Amino acid sequence: MSSTLLFFIVLAAMALAYYIGRQRAIGVVGGVSQINRLHSLPSYYGYYAALLVGLPAMLLLLLWVGLQGQILTALTLAELPPEVTADLSEGQLSLLTSDIRNLASGNLMGRDPSPAVEAAAARFQQLQQIATLSLWALTGAVVLAGMAWAWQHTKPSFRARNRVESILMLVMILFSLIAILTTLGIVLSVLFESIRFFQMVPWTEFLFGTRWSPQIALRAEQVGASGAFGAIPLFTGTLLISFIAMLLAVPVGLLSAVYLAEYAPRKVRAWAKPVLEILAGIPTVVYGFFAALTVAPFFRDLGQSVGLDVASESALAAGLVMGIMIVPFVSSLSEDVINAVPQSLRDGSYALGATQSETIRRIIFPAALPGIVGGVLLAVSRAIGETMIVVMAAGLAANLTANPLASVTTVTVQIVTLLTGDQEFDSAKTLAAFALGLTLFVVTLVLNVIALHIVRKYREQYD
Known part of the structure; x- marks a missing residue:
């Protein structure tokens, strides 16, 4: 039960919600001949139902997939005996995490794992199964809740077109902000690291110097690495x-x-x-x-x-x-x-x-x-x-x-x-x-x- 399969199921649910929402709008006014009593075209009621079903489910799926690995890893490491993680550097802890993940996914390790690592891998696999089942259950609940909300609000006086346009406007603003914030993040990350560099090397030397040899000597007696x-x-x-x-x-x-x-x-x-x-x-x-x-x-x-x-x-x-x-x-x-x-x-x-x-x-x-x-x-x-x-x-x-x-x-x-x-x-x-x-x-x-x-x-x- 992969996330990709769930993604396509949500898309299918959106298509089904569109059809149900459109038919519901036609039904509440007594048929196609009476659609002039609706505030908006029937298709807008279908779009509204599809958006209510799809957007929250997609957001939940995105957040879940993005945070699941970190949360499960933190829970697994927290359950390890203290003597296993004691005195481990950041690199060693990262290596231990990789071993647990590889063993849980069925990839054979190059060395025999310790009993603590085997237990942690089994626990990590168990948590993965629980997380997957929870994701499917929550996604299904969100889809059904969105469909129920759209069904309840489908009335002749409901301004479906206005709601759809407002939702799409918010989505476009969100994606625009993501693009802007991503660009800003790139610029700031490069700028902050550049400031650290200029604290070590004068900017005049960098911009006007005529010799480029960025090798830094690791020992006092090392030759040819003056920088x-x-x-x-x-x-x-x-x-x-x-x-x-x-x-x-x-x-x-x-x-x-x-x-x-x-x-x-x-x-x-x-x-x-x-x-x-x-x-x-x-x-x-x-x-x-x-x-x-x-x-x-x-x-x-x-x-x-x-x-x-x-x-x-x-x-x-x-x-x-x-x-x-x-x-x-x-x-x-x-x-x-x-x-x-x-x-x-x-x-x-x-x-x-x-x-x-x-x-x-x-x-x-x-x-x-x-x-x-x-x-x-x-x-x-x-x-x-x-x-x-x-x-x-x-x-x-x-x-x-x-x-x-x-x-x-x-x-x-x-x-x-x-x-x-x-x-x-x-x-x-x-x-x-x-x-x-x-x-x-x-x-x-x-x-x-x-x-x-x-x-x-x-x-x-x-x-």
Whole structure:
């Protein structure tokens, strides 16, 4: 009796409640011919019954599934003999909990469990069965109570439509608050950890330092782990790779958008645009493999043939492949903006004797320029936040260079590197990832705000 099965049963109960509520509304007025006596359409009475049945049951199921594991674990550990849990660290207690859970679920342990662990696993399994039966019983009671409430309140004067709209409004407000609070929680968590980092490392060193080596010495005699947190090489590498990507993505994306919007026949546009947008659906790790196994060796061999020193992992390879990935973003957004330019502007230009190319250059492109700039800035944000391609094609070396043939790294790559593996969140090395994340968040937020400002400011200029 899994929670998934119960979820689908609740959905079926909602469908049944809708049917019963609708039929009940029709029945209280004496049939279909008398539904004009109802305040609302019969379907609203069905929606009201379905919402009363489904929403409380879904909320109960969500809370139960989310809290059941913690409550059962706490009850099981509380019943263990004191000598079993005495003098256990937090990690050891977590390991003991995992052993109890694994044994209760039937997974064999790598070692023979102690009698206390076996008893705890049996108790945990027993509590799980009790919790499951209780969940089913409570859910059934909530469903029946909701159906009884809807049945009792189904009267000709009942404002079912108003109640349904109010309930849906509350649901939308709730989900909006969840989205806002989630974003706020992410920002605050990154901010608080960044503050801890800046208490260890001065923010001036982080923002203006030119050496990045986040290894902290564990012993006084340890060599090569002094810890340098100057993020300028990371910012430089990020800007270099993003600049190379945009050099490819912007011209190719804009020209393809102009062709598809103004020159391409309808049949060509029907298949060319979906094919172009397939590039946006390819996983970035695939682009990374392509860059590491094909593009980077090609540029390395090409550089050797002409006497240039090209790194095996270069900013040029990562930037070009990233540009290919971003082309659909620029192309799709630009085409939509170009198509949104009023046809009257085109007709007026043609009526004055302008050619199609002149109309595009002097009328359509200036009219669509704010939207195009907004799309390009959004594409820049996408390039700055890319990780997998840079990890696989540009390397991990934090070099302060503007040479596209050299190996560089970016902010996102260092975040992944610093948080990979088992880490202690009390060291400057790990907390540096949050400072980098906060910086990246601020940069992308500024770019998105600029893009939205440009679009909103000039959107209705040609309407």
